[in-house]
Amino acid sequence: MRLGGRLQAAIEILTDIETRHRPVPEALKDWGLSHRFAGSGDRGAISNLVHDALRMKLSHAFIMDGGTPADLAVATLLRQWGISPEELTASLEGDKFAPEIPSVELLSACLARDLGQAPAHVRADIPEWLVASFERAFGDDWEAEAQAMTARPPLDLRVNTIVTDRDQVLAGFEGQGASATRLAPNGIRIEAGEGPQRQIAATSEVNFAGGWFEVQDEGSQLAAGLAGAEPGEIVLDYCAGGGGKALAFAAMMNNDGRINAYDADRRRLAPMVERIRRAGVEIIDIKERPFNLAGLEQAMDRVLVDAPCTGTGTWRRRPDAKWRISEKNLSDRTADQDKVLDDASVYVRPGGELAYVTCSLLPEENTDRVKAFLTRHPEFETISLKQRWRAAVADPDAPVPYADQNLGLILSPRRTGTDGFYFAGFRRKL
Numbered sequence: 001m002r003l004g005g006r007l008q009a010a011i012e013i014l015t016d017i018e019t020r021h022r023p024v025p026e027a028l029k030d031w032g033l034s035h036r037f038a039g040s041g042d043r044g045a046i047s048n049l050v051h052d053a054l055r056m057k058l059s060h061a062f063i064m065d066g067g068t069p070a071d072l073a074v075a076t077l078l079r080q081w082g083i084s085p086e087e088l089t090a091s092l093e094g095d096k097f098a099p100e101i102p103s104v105e106l107l108s109a110c111l112a113r114d115l116g117q118a119p120a121h122v123r124a125d126i127p128e129w130l131v132a133s134f135e136r137a138f139g140d141d142w143e144a145e146a147q148a149m150t151a152r153p154p155l156d157l158r159v160n161t162i163v164t165d166r167d168q169v170l171a172g173f174e175g176q177g178a179s180a181t182r183l184a185p186n187g188i189r190i191e192a193g194e195g196p197q198r199q200i201a202a203t204s205e206v207n208f209a210g211g212w213f214e215v216q217d218e219g220s221q222l223a224a225g226l227a228g229a230e231p232g233e234i235v236l237d238y239c240a241g242g243g244g245k246a247l248a249f250a251a252m253m254n255n256d257g258r259i260n261a262y263d264a265d266r267r268r269l270a271p272m273v274e275r276i277r278r279a280g281v282e283i284i285d286i287k288e289r290p291f292n293l294a295g296l297e298q299a300m301d302r303v304l305v306d307a308p309c310t311g312t313g314t315w316r317r318r319p320d321a322k323w324r325i326s327e328k329n330l331s332d333r334t335a336d337q338d339k340v341l342d343d344a345s346v347y348v349r350p351g352g353e354l355a356y357v358t359c360s361l362l363p364e365e366n367t368d369r370v371k372a373f374l375t376r377h378p379e380f381e382t383i384s385l386k387q388r389w390r391a392a393v394a395d396p397d398a399p400v401p402y403a404d405q406n407l408g409l410i411l412s413p414r415r416t417g418t419d420g421f422y423f424a425g426f427r428r429k430l
């Protein structure tokens with residue numbers, strides 16, 4: 001396919017997403033099924049166009065003076081892919097699959113529009129009602145933090161130190177732009193490509209099948225590292241889902257100790273069975289039902305609450321979620337977070353630790369929840385984060401990314417080059 005056909009496809013998919021409120025992966029998959037002639041390069045380029053357009057939806061609409069799918073897709077090529085109005089017009093000329101686009105003069109006038117005149121939330125490309133939360137989280141830096149969420153994310157891998165080491169995994173990716181992560185001690189990063197370039201399919205590698213690595217954002221790796229599981233401990237991962245952090249714990253514990261992996265939605269636990277096998281992990285015990293946790297009360301050295309949240313920290317990967325989040329959604333999640341913290345805290349032994357993690361940047365889900373928990377549970381106190389940060393990161397000079405009021409830590413694309421994550425740690429008083 002030429003650029004015109006790809007542009008037209010992106011417009012159709014963006015229309016589908018907008019009019020039928022479809023999740024992006026489903027809309028892309030449906031388009032692929034009904035256009036089987038499109039090769040993998042075309043699909044990758046179209047997917048990039050759709051995701052990029054959604055990442056900067058508000059500022060594109062301002063620049064184009066209109067927010068139709070066609071406006072967004074054209075603005076993406078001009079503003080994110082670096083194609084000039086002249087180049088775009090020339091490359092669509094004579095292409096019968098290309099959509100009609102505005103004239104070079106009109107497109108140039110759009111590009112000349114001053115984004116500085118736009119409202120702050122438009123410049124930042126976030127929903128207006130979330131500006132106050134971002135300001136609370138990041139003070140004067142809030143706009144730059146929000147803008148950093150509009151970039152393409154890298155592909156991060158966590159090396160499974162149970163079976164190999166980082167140098168060996170890096171050698172397997174030679175010539176593919178892989179490098180060691182700056183902060184996570186066992187991470188590998190492959191930067192996102194530009195324009196139509198596709199991200200490599202790391203999970204198709206033989207070394208993936210051999211359990212050498214997992215796909216896991218560096219922020220998620222750091223969150224597991226901050227929780228600080230050690231060999232020989234007895235641990236509970238109370239919101240284990242597919243097991244990303246439980247598997248990271250198993251490697252940190254060097255396959256020594258016990259990890260109880262529970263999730264209120266037992267179907268989410270299923271993928272962990274294959275992941276455990278592949279990684280050579282022997283210490284994860286999947287707990288499918290609440291009654292499987294009976295007898296573990298006040299017996300855990302460490303409990304992890306990787307809480308259900310709005311996922312605002314992952315907007316780079318799921319940009320449509322940015323435009324779907326609602327106030328009701330946020331208040332539902334904060335209620336879930338209080339409940340899950342209360343329920344999970346029961347399992348922490350005296351002197352043991354409770355780690356609270358979200359992939360959200362909103363103080364409502366982070367520092368507010370920590371304060372509320374400490375009020376409800378005077379038997380817990382917060383842990384010192386400076387030492388924990390130093391122990392968890394590979395770079396000794398990395399500044400400690402304190403959250404607002406110094407309650408917990410906030411990782412973000414701008415601060416740490418990772419997805420957005422929040423971490424707080426508590427200890428049950430003796």
Ligand SMILES: C[S@@+](CC[C@H](N)C(=O)[O-])C[C@H]1O[C@@H](n2cnc3c(N)ncnc32)[C@H](O)[C@@H]1O
Pocket residue numbers: 238239240241242243244245246262263264265268306307308309336339340
């Ligand atoms: C952020 S995800 C966990 C991701 C997982 N830890 C990982 O690293 O791959 C949050 C999980 O919390 C679970 N959850 C939601 N409410 C819960 C509750 N009340 N008790 C336990 N788990 C809950 C959800 O089913 C979901 O799988």
